[in-house]
Amino acid sequence: HEILADNEALANHNRAHFLAHGVYVLNLMSAPGAGKTSLLERTLAELSPRYRIGVIEGDVYGREDADRIEKHGVPVVQINTGGACHLDAHLVHDQLERFDLDQLDVLVIENVGNLVCPAEFDLGETDKVMVLSVAEGDDKPKKYPVMFHVARVLLLNKIDLLPHVSFDVARATRDARALNLDLDVFPVSATTGEGLEPWYRWLEGRIARAK
Amino acid sequence: HEILADNEALANHNRAHFLAHGVYVLNLMSAPGAGKTSLLERTLAELSPRYRIGVIEGDVYGREDADRIEKHGVPVVQINTGGACHLDAHLVHDQLERFDLDQLDVLVIENVGNLVCPAEFDLGETDKVMVLSVAEGDDKPKKYPVMFHVARVLLLNKIDLLPHVSFDVARATRDARALNLDLDVFPVSATTGEGLEPWYRWLEGRIARAK
Ligand SMILES: Nc1nc2c(ncn2[C@@H]2O[C@H](COP(=O)(O)OP(=O)(O)OP(=O)(O)O)[C@@H](O)[C@H]2O)c(=O)[nH]1
Ligand SMILES: Nc1nc2c(ncn2[C@@H]2O[C@H](COP(=O)(O)OP(=O)(O)OP(=O)(O)O)[C@@H](O)[C@H]2O)c(=O)[nH]1
Ligand SMILES: [Mg+2]
Ligand SMILES: [Mg+2]
Ligand SMILES: [Zn+2]
Ligand SMILES: [Zn+2]
Structure with missing residues (x-):
């Protein structure tokens, strides 16, 4: 458990950075291909x-996901874990x-596609959002209860x-909800756009609180 | 890398068990929800x-998957990794x-739903099959090349x-195929049954070789 204790200390260090600059940080997690990048x-x-x-x-x-995000004209960095x-x-x-945190309102971290381990490693984020x-x-x-337990929001994607x-x-x-009474659930489709409005409004509310 | 070396030794020990009893063993892997249990x-x-x-x-x-398999009247054991x-x-x-290997022709091991780590841990199987x-x-x-590199077969599921x-x-x-020239690819649907015949024939061929 030494690994998790070290990680916890560094996560709090990251969080202090984010708070000092008023940046709202999201840790976006899911199984591979659930639709994190599309959303x-x-x-x-x-x-x-x-x-x-x-x-x-x-x-x-690979940098498939960073290439998709770059097209939206926002600063993006690709981390490869190598394993x-x-x-x-x-x-x-x-x-x-690599970021000027004074010039950011929001930092989205898209995690590796995996329903198990990402739930245990705090990155210093404000909220964990799962898809x-x-x-x-x-x-x-x-079957994979920990991720649902730690998430703040569940985006139920591909409802099309x-x-x-x-x-x-x-x-x-x-x-x-039996695993997490506070979980906000948003049924959405990244393909059709259905259900996304309440998610955008929720996100804007959280960004405002981080200021 | 000590963990992988110990695992390798025990995997070969398992394999010796299987060979001695002429049991063909499959390690079935995929991301969560790709359709391992359905297939x-x-x-x-x-x-x-x-x-x-x-x-x-x-x-x-949980034992959701073992409960589904039990209904098919075959001996099944549920392992929970606890994390x-x-x-x-x-x-x-x-x-x-818990099995009488003399009374088995085939042992199927359905791995934890994860496209990353299962590819690195040999269980002693004859073939790795991914979905x-x-x-x-x-x-x-x-994006997840190692799993495709080590697999013997790729079942491309949910073609419906x-x-x-x-x-x-x-x-x-x-x-x-660029990652693995020997990879056999079978487009299938566990829901409609489409494409499954060639997979059954492939499997029967491998079982016969293990005898
Ligand atoms: N039908 C449908 N397909 C979707 C939807 N959202 C995403 N997809 C498709 O699902 C596939 C995976 O989407 P991604 O956004 O790359 O998923 P991801 O979670 O970022 O994947 P990784 O980063 O590899 O874990 C792509 O083929 C998308 O087109 C949706 O709402 N409906
Ligand atoms: N449309 C469609 N759905 C499928 C197909 N195969 C499986 N499913 C559905 O996909 C979902 C997951 O199927 P499972 O067989 O439980 O997947 P799994 O890989 O065993 O999941 P885990 O063991 O949790 O990793 C279920 O809702 C199935 O009904 C298919 O060929 N077509
Ligand atoms: Mg992605
Ligand atoms: Mg299963
Ligand atoms: Zn892990
Ligand atoms: Zn692992």
Whole structure:
């Protein structure tokens, strides 16, 4: 458990940086392919005209996601873990100097696609936001409970696929809420745009509080 | 790297057990919710009348998957890692005494849903089989290359969803094959049954070789 204790200390160090500069920080987590980058692209299109947003992309290899985000004209850094299945506070800390935190309102950190380990490594974020795609199945809160327990928000994505999969929204929401009474659940589709307005409003409320 | 060296030794120990009893062993891996258990249920329905099949289910928590497999009337054991994001040879070894390997032709080990770490931990299996759902996106071979590199077979699942997602089958197959020239790719749907025959025949061929 030494690893987690070291990580915790560095996460609090990162958090102090963010608080000193009034930056709201999001740790975006999900299984691979749930739609983190797609939802981030939609969110940037909506909010980057009114807020100064930076992005840190975390992946094992490659810069596919950073290339997608760069097209939105916001500062983005790609971290490659080279094998680790999650980001940690150390990897994030090393990239902070590449941003001018005085010029940011929001920093979004997209974590490595993994429903297990990212939940245990605090990065210094303000909020953890997780994405669950309806294509993954409604048993995930029961099978991967820690992520649902630590998240502030659950974006239930790809609801456009509901007619084609057997996903019980009420069951998944009930099971997730049983793990976390404070969890806000937003059914959305990054493809059609359905349900995104309440998510944008929630996010703006959190950004305002961080000021 | 000490952890991997110890694991390797125990994996070879497991493999010796399996070879001595002529059991063909599969390590089934994917991201969470790609369809491992659904494909296993289809495969059991087809093959368990002709082969003696046992199953080890690996999850962080819960026994949802073992409960689904039990309904197919085959011996199944549920391993809970309690936090680890992958199975290892030690966890598997501890469960082998719960099976009579002389009474088995096939042992399927369904790994924890994770596209990263399971690829690095040999369990003593004969073949690694991975599942990629078309709902996850066609960039996964580039972003999570190790799993595609070590797999013997790629089951490209949920092809019934192709009309509703932007997944380029040719690109994903090309990128996966660039990582692994020997990779057999089977486009399938566990829901409709489409494409499963070639997978069943491939499996029967491998079982026969293990005898
Ligand atoms: N039908 C549908 N497809 C979606 C939706 N959101 C994302 N996708 C698709 O899902 C796939 C994965 O989307 P990404 O945004 O790359 O997912 P991700 O979580 O960032 O993936 P990783 O970073 O690799 O873990 C892509 O093919 C997207 O087009 C949605 O709301 N509906
Ligand atoms: N449309 C469609 N849905 C599928 C298909 N195969 C599985 N599913 C659905 O995908 C979800 C997940 O399936 P599972 O078989 O539980 O996936 P898994 O890989 O075993 O999941 P974990 O063990 O939790 O990692 C469920 O809702 C299934 O009904 C398919 O071929 N097409
Ligand atoms: Mg992404
Ligand atoms: Mg399963
Ligand atoms: Zn991990
Ligand atoms: Zn792991």
